[in-house]
Amino acid sequence: MPDGSRHRPLSPSAPATTAFSCFGNQWYSEPMKHIVLSILAHVDAGKTTLIESLLYTAGAIRHPGRVDKQTTVLDDDIQERERGITIYAKEAGFAWRDTGVQVIDTPGHADFSSEMERGLSAADLAVVIVSGLDGVQSHTKTIWRLLEAGGIPALVFVNKMDLARRSEEDLLADIQTQLSAAAVPLDPEQIALTDDALLEEWDQTGEISRDHIRTRVAARKLFPVFFGSALHHEGTAELLDALTDLAPERVYGPDLGGFVYKRDDAGVHVKVTGGVLEPRTKLEDLRFDQVKVFQGNRLVNAPTGGVPAGMTAVVTGTDLVPGDVFGAQAPVEGPKLVPSMAYEILVPEGAPDLGPVMARLSAQDPTLDIESDRRGIRIRLAGEVQKEVLTRRIRDLAGIDVGFSVGTPVYRETITAPVKGYGHFEPLRHYAEVHLRLEPAKPGSGITVESEVDTDTLSPRFQAQILSALRHKRHKGVLSGSDLTDVKITVTAGKGHLKHTEGGDFRQAANRAVRQALMTAREAGETVLLEPMISFSIQCDSQFIGTVLYELEKRGASVQVQDDAITGSGPLRNLADFQNELRALTKGGGMLELGETQYEPSPDQDRILAEIDYDPVADLRNTPDSVFCAGGAGFTVPWDEAPEHMHIPLESERTAGYTPAGHRNSVVSEEEARKAFAAVSGRNKNEKKTVKPHKRRDMAMEQQDVTLHPPKPVCYVVDGYNIINSWSSLKTLPLHDARQELIRILSSYQGYLGCRMILVFDGWRVQDNPGSRNMRGALEVVYTRAGQTADAYIEKLVSVLRNEYQLHVATSDGLIQNSVLTKGARRISARELELAIERSAVIPEEYRQHGHD
Incomplete structure (x- = not known):
């Protein structure tokens, strides 16, 4: 800062909550202030180089690495070093003065924006890098809008000033024009011009309070700008001073909570937002075994006393994925930068099953949105670079080379x-x-769910089941089968049975209610197809502008022309491959830069829907019909007739005093209770009757008491691939589809039985597969690790559980059948299991044939 006496380093206003913190190269025993810092930039702006300089200046590393020499400490993935770009968000920790800084290095390439957004979600403060060579780029503006939406304070570092051909004044003007007029150097006079109150303070006292500056930064009313060269460590120390001085101080609650922002081979990366996270923490059905933090670029065990709120940590022992929350943390908003193009993965004939590999990739990046059906595996990707990186990743994990089909837009649907x-x-x-009731919501809001039913009329347990089912379901529209979005769902009534309601019953009823509502809206013409519209910027010679504009008009784009630049937006389906066409139109001189994608009503809805040809009634996994029971059997009622059969009166039929649920409370007087008790106790007999003494018995002839042990609970262990290869309904399907179908069937059957059920799939041939265990409802799904067969896993599992459960092992493998028999387990053949499921009334005929959700 210009005046060190006026702007001396800020110290925290309150002591930290923990006695030990781990940053830099040593353990610090004094309390520290903690901040999580995210570094963001357009590709090639020097982001990784700046982080190397920060770590070096703070003493966390001895020698700064260089991108061009492939020696950086954070870009350690082989593809990152070969390409010279950041692909995966990385973390490091260091100390500067009285502050512990956890820094997250995020990708700068637009194809990996979802990875950048995940890293940003954990940040308290951001540094946006602008290249002194290029100025503000389109991706820089995308980053700025994300920061604004998240309310995250930001500083700006203009890098590569040793190579810049533009002056600081020119670059600052560019930043103020395209990002914010409140972006100014950390100079009191310039800061004063950004706010009337600060200007008055400057006029009266000749200085500005550092607390006032920090308050403006925290409120995103001031964005300090710094100039320097990360490669030569110019401006790095000044930036560190400002980070520790101006970082916002946050207040966290005492109850443990947090959310997941990343998952990789090291574990699950979490931001602690309440309490203290310690190793071996148990929280409801979660368990965190190891808890580690970053020291420099290395993971080390968490400090004594645990990881306090405000810090990030890497934990093991849990199957949480990005976006999940735990403890006192409220649900977090979903990602905004989701890929809008879908591709089918082309797998060579005879290749091994990609299921475990795709499950692993999906857990690390949910925005890939991997789906499969009889047509194959589909995945969402942002561009060609991400496609190339994923191809290499699959080859490393599965040992096969895959291809991709021509991309198709990812449509969405909403109601009006x-x-x-x-x-x-x-x-x-x-x-x-x-x-329930569906209502249109603001664009980009996704799906929100709430209940207006009183807990006195529908129990909190039943309401929780309904809300959970609605929140975790990917609701499909009825026009094209695309994801539903921008809709508010309100539960208006519900009914359950104290004895018969269990498992996924409310999930089935709630999802059918949503589909029934959408079908009603479709009949009324109140549903609309949304398609991705992408912004773009084109640079070309003025002589080609007319030709380019004509081609853009044919592709349905709206444009604006300024000098030799064309900007605008249009349907992604028509512009995704426009770069090649542009080169031909401009003789190789045109440059296309694609920007953000937003969903808008499709101008070609009728034509697109005709091509998709989706039948919502035939989609039995998302059926709008209801199931009722009569004469001891279930029967299906079509969606348009279902309202007439409902047990709860419809809103239009309810009287003022109607209770919209099946649970009614009544009060019984004490006298009524006494009379009822007397009646069932035999007190209605003649009380004056003489009671004769019992005849003396010889106790030696009496039967002796026997101690009875309660029966053990039942546990089913199912050999997944053996069942698939034995059932005729599954073995003809693609392996990935068959596996998902089996999981769906067993999940429902488990709810019907009400016992523990473990489904085991063999993953021993998948290279470097660590194995996994996750829950599908109450069904436990296990993929064995590399080198471990399902047979070996089941034998070990039976040995561990045989004293705790009555074990039933479902397999037609003769060797494993004999093995489990010797350990006291009961064997069930694949055919026996299939017949038992078919006899159960929990799975109607339509689901046995087509699966259910």
Whole structure:
């Protein structure tokens, strides 16, 4: 800062909550202030070089690495070093003065924007890098809008000033024009010009309070700008001073909570937002075994006392994925930069099953949105570079080379007016009914769910099941089968049965109610198809502008022309491959830069829907119909007739005093209770009757008491691939589809039985596969690690569980059948299991044939 006496380093206003912190190259025993810093930039702006300089200046590394020499400490992936770009978000920790800094290095290439967004979600403060050579780029503006949406304070570092051909004044003007007029150097006079109150303070006192500056930065009303060269460590110390002085101080609650922002081979990366996270922490059904933090670029065990709120950590022992929350943390907003093009993965004939590999990739990056059906595996990607990186990644994990089909846009659907929906699910010995209302929400809001039902009329347990089902379901529209978005779902009534409602009954009823509402909206013409519209910028010689504009008009784009630049937006389906066409039109001189994608109503809805040809009634995994019960059997009622059969009166039929749920409370007087007790206790007999003494018995002739042990709970262990290869309904399907179908069937059957069930898949041939265990409802799904067969895993599992459960092992493998028999388990053949499931009324015929969700 210009005046060190006026702007001396800020110290924290309150002591840290932990006695030990781990940053830099040593353990610090004094309390410290903690901040999580995210570094963001357009590709090639020098982001990784700046982080190397920060670590070096702070003493966290002895020698700074260089991108061009492939010696950086954070870009350690082989593809990152070969390409010279950051692909995966990386972390490091260091100390500067009285502050512990955890820095997250995020990708700068637009193809990896979702990875950048995940790293940004954990940040308290951001540094946006602008290249002194290029100025503000389109991706820089995308980053700035993300920071604004997240309310994250930001500093700006203009890098490569040793090579810049533009002056500081020119670059600052560019930043103020394209990002914010409140972006100014950390000079009191210039800061004063950004705010009337600061200007008055400057006029009266000749200085500005450092607390006032920090307050403006935290409120995103001031964005300090710094100039320097990360490669030569120019401006790095000044930037560190400002980071520690101006970082916002946050207040966290005492109850443990947090969210997941990343998952990789090291573990699950979490931001602690409440309490203290310690190793071997148990929280409801979660367990965190190891807890580690970054010291420099290395992971070390968490400090004594655990990781306090405000810090990040890497934990093991849990299957949480990015976006998940735990403890006191409220649900977090989903990602905004989701890829809008879908591709089919082309797998060579005879190649091994890609299921475990794709599950691993999906857990690390949920925005890939991997889906499969009888047509193959589909995945969402942002561009060609991400496609190349993923191809290499699959080759390393599975040992096969895959290809990709031509990309197709990812459409979405929404509604234009409120609509009511009704769902009922009542096969034999199951019961649930849900009424709800769908309303249009603001663009980009996704799906929000709430209930207006009083807990006195529908129990909190049942309401929690309904809300959980609605929040975790990917609701499909009825026009094209695309994801539903920008809709508010409100539960208006519900009914369950204290004895028969269990498992996924409310999930079935709630999802059918949503589909029934959408079908009603479709009949009324109140559903709309949304398609991705992408912004773009084109630079070309003025002589080609007319030709380019004509081609853009044919592709449905709206444009603006200024000098030799063309900007605008248009359908992604028509512009995704426009770069090659542009080169031909401009004789190789045109440059296309694609920007953000936003969903808007499609101008070609009728034509697109005709090509997709989706039948919502035939989609039995997302059926709008309801299931009722009569005469001891379930029967299906079409969606348009279902409201007439509902057990809860519809809103239009309810009286003022109607209770919209099946649970009613009544009060019994003490006198009534006494009379009822007397009646069932035999007190209605003649009390004056003489009681004769019992005849003396010889106790030696009496039967002796026997101690009875309660029966053990039942546990099923299922050999997944053996079942798939034995059932005729599954073995003809692609392996990935068959596996998902089996998981769906067993998940429902487990809910019907109400016992523990473990489904084991063999992953021993997948290279470097660490194995995994996750929950599908209450069904435990296990993929064995590399080198471990499912047979070996099941034998070990039986040995561990045989004293705790009555074990039933489902397999037709003769060797494993004999093995489990010797350990006291009961064997069930694949055919026996199939017949048992077919006899259960929990799975209607339509689901046995086509699967369910």
